[in-house]
Amino acid sequence: MQSRRQLLRNSAIGFGHLAFSAMLGQQASAAGNPLAPEGPHFPARAKRIVFLFMKGGPSHVDTFDPKPQLDRDHGKAPPFDLPDVTFAKQGNLLKSPWKFKQYGESGLPVSELFPNVARHVDDLCVLRSVHGTNPAHGGALLKLHTGSDQFVRPSMGSWLVYGLGTENENLPAFVTICPTLAHGGVNNWGTAFLPAHCQGTPIGNASLPATAAKVKHIRNDRIDPDLQRRQLDLIASMNREHLEMAGRDQALEGRLNSFELAYRMQTAMPEIQDLASESAATQRLYGIDDPVTEDFGRQCLMARRFLEQGVRFVQVTHSDSVVQWDQHSGLYQGHTKNAAEVDRPIAGFLQDLKARGLLEDTLVLWGGEFGRTPTAQGSNGRDHNPHGFTMWMAGGGVKGGYAYGATDDYGYYAVENKMHVHDLHATILHLMGLDHERLTYRYAGRDFRLTDVEGVVAKDIFA
Incomplete structure (x- = not known):
């Protein structure tokens, strides 16, 4: 039988894991992605x-x-x-x-x-x-x-x-x-x-x-995307263990999310900024x-x-x-x-x-x-x-x-x-x-x- 403290701690771990899963693209869901579109309060005129x-x-x-x-x-x-x-x-x-x-x-x-x-x-x-x-x-x-x-x-x-x-x-x-x-x-x-x-x-x-x-350093000429992916997965794994011990840390989760966004931007950003295609x-x-x-x-x-x-x-x-x-x-x-x-x-x-x-x-x-x-x-x-x-x-x-x-x-x-x-x-x-x-x-x-x-x-x- 779990104590109230154990139940709350285990629940926190579960929510933290869900958030990291979304960041890593593992069974991502809108609930776990802080950038996922939210519904407006009422019908919007502008997007x-x-x-x-x-x-x-x-x-x-x-x-x-x-x-x-x-x-x-x-x-x-x-x-x-x-x-x-x-x-x-x-x-x-x-x-x-x-x-x-x-x-x-x-x-x-x-x-x-x-x-x-x-x-x-x-x-x-x-x-x-x-x-x-x-x-x-x-x-x-x-x-x-x-x-x-x-x-x-x-x-x-x-x-x-x-x-x-x-x-x-x-x-x-x-x-x-x-x-x-x-x-x-x-x-x-x-x-x-x-x-x-x-x-x-x-x-x-x-x-x-x-x-x-x-965007500075949008490409990494020394490390290929597969190795970057493995590095990010390792960092996320270690920090997940930290969160399981210490509890929710908004600053840390925000930093990890920025790592993930930067990784994805390597493909999207150069294409957006290439005006020669116009x-x-x-x-x-x-x-x-x-x-x-x-x-x-x-x-x-x-x-x-x-x-x-x-x-x-x-x-x-x-x-x-x-x-x-x-x-x-x-x-x-x-x-x-x-x-x-x-x-x-x-x-x-x-x-x-x-x-x-x-x-x-x-x-x-x-x-x-x-x-x-x-x-x-x-x-x-x-x-x-x-x-x-x-x-x-x-x-x-x-x-x-x-x-x-x-x-x-x-x-x-x-x-x-x-x-x-x-x-x-x-x-x-x-x-x-x-x-x-x-x-x-x-x-x-x-x-x-x-x-x-x-x-x-x-x-x-x-x-």
Whole structure:
């Protein structure tokens, strides 16, 4: 007859064995595979997400939120109170150096900075009232990616993997292509206290060209796959004995699962990253034939290939160490350069997703960590503005050709249908079939969630 302690210990051993069997592919079952797809809380509108992140903060009043009164009152003192805390000294009103034009059946206005994206305006849901709380890059990046600008918290990609799993066990569920290592760095795609399998996998970084964005050591030239398999089986066997003695160890199980994923990735990852298999027409569509657009075009094309293979969350970052979108000065030169690098690839990406039937259930998110002020910094720059800015979505069950919310007449503050970053996260989760109040994880005696204790779903943007 077993004591209660013996029964619990034996049960724990059984569950541990089941988990390892799944990792090793021995009678694998969905219950034992931490990456196995999970059911959503309710029918999802989108199955996967791609976040086109514009590092540095593109100016909304120069891209997707035209302000005629800003043009009219150019050079005048702002007729509104500035925030109590500003990132830098601000001057008078500064009109946009670019003209806006209406496009598509919807007639939504887009700046001449984005003539190619403008052709897809009827697929865009333009969110003009996003706002945050932090005027500094580091805090604003963390807030946008993790929901917190003060603490280390899981990223939104990690939350989605935790809630939904992946549809391809041979690839990471969350991939970030050429991410910036600054302003939060790994925390922007980190898993924090969530299980290790929810961690984002970086492919290259922002200081490298996209051609160098590869998974390091993806091939082992010294050891063949059969020997690797035997080595992993031995490691797993020894660690299984350890778990039988010590009990559940999430960190150890996560590490072993990463070994198994890395082994399987040796076949899947090189194939995904081999863009040479794409037709010349497709590569032209993404702008890979032009030195100006080649780098970001490669990232977008790689993202499409990951999405096709069931990767749940893909992030593509536009950034560099010189200009980014952070134009405190040289607004015209900087935004012209940046928009030219991303406009054609993004348009090609949207066109390709739509042609392949992927846009319908893929949520595309575009934007930066904040916008920029309608007031001037120096003679030709704009300061950081977290108080009202624009992001846009496409596909994934949102209304196309639709503008949601508004900033004031000059573009400084969100004033209509205000969408805080927590609301943005709640809306994204809802589109993916997840209730942001139910998607929780118990840690340190508290139930945590991406939206903390806030978040309102913007249902008006749903198609």
